[in-house]
Amino acid sequence: MSDEKGTIVVAVGGNSLIVSEDRQTIPDQYEAAVQTVKHIVNMIASGWNVVITHGSGPQVGFIMRRSELSIGEIAPVPMDYADADIQGAVGYMFQRALHNEFIKRNIKRSAIAVVTQVLVDANDPAFANPTKPIGPQLDRPTAEKRAAKLGWVVREDAGRGWRRVVPSPRPQKIFELDQIRLLSDAGVVVIACGGGGIPVLENEKKYLVGVEAVIDKDLASALLAAKLGAGKFIISTDVEKVALDYGTPDQRWLDEVNLDDAKRYLAEDQFDAGSMGPKVEAMVHYLEQGGGEGVITNPQNLDRALDGQSGTRFSQF
Secondary structure, X not given: OOOOOEEEEEEEOHHHHOOEOOEOOHHHHHHHHHHHHHHHHHHHHOOEEEEEEEXXXXXXXXXXXXXXXXXXXXOOOOHHHHHHHHHHHHHHHHHHHHHHHHHHHOOOOOEEEXXXXXXXXXXXXXXXXXXXXXXXXXXXXXXXXXXXXXOOEEEEOOOOOEEEEEOOOOOOEEOOHHHHHHHHHOOOEEEOOHHHOEEEEEOXXXXXXXXXXXXXXXXXXXXXXXXXXXXXXEEEOOOOOEEEOXXXXXXXXXXXXXXXXXXXXXXXXXXXXXOHHHHHHXXXXXXXXXXXXXXXXXXXXXXXXXXOOOOEEEEOO
């Protein structure tokens, strides 16, 4: 399918599906997906071809917690299988929400979720330094108690509470890239690289082996956007814009950032490694691989950000 404006990859944060602490149920998350999908379908209706990716930090944590609570009765779920589970579950949320919105607007399009495997390096230093938050925010005593009992590594998550952290190796290759491109070029709205994709290694026989980790979905999404030749790459998160000196009296919101400045801010450790840091790093990788324009904003401002009226925009110069 030839599209009028080009391709956008929209990366939806797993945390953006959790509206509040008292709205974490599956139906609550689906309703949050419905609201995000309305903005995405606006993009589609205006002529953009859209590929959706999504995070899974809270959701994978929920799966792992259920597994821990039931370990006396059933075998635990390995983390790579939890990653696969959440690709199906959250992918289903977006598939159904998109289908229903297409019906509502009489748009002749379809959507499909692709379970995606992503190659990582066994020697990635992330395996020795877990940084990726998963699961719900906890108070410090609860987090430390579970860490002692279950062997977790826990850290404070950008002032929002304490969370379990796991290895987050860098994505090297998306195995289903050709299939994603084929479907997208045919006009299908593809939901791919859910939760950053399932992290896999290649053994000496080139067989794939799943590993206990969570790939950062923004870095995987940047890789996908670059390999698809997407003209725009949007990261939807829980804040409207990126800030310097976040959470301090000197906090400053950013409207536009060029590639050199983005690299400098990262070198200055302006962004938390467990939250905004990987998002800005993802924008750098996207632009370095020839990407057009990147945007970071929240779901309710996706339309305005696409028109340059909101969000933080990233460009080459």
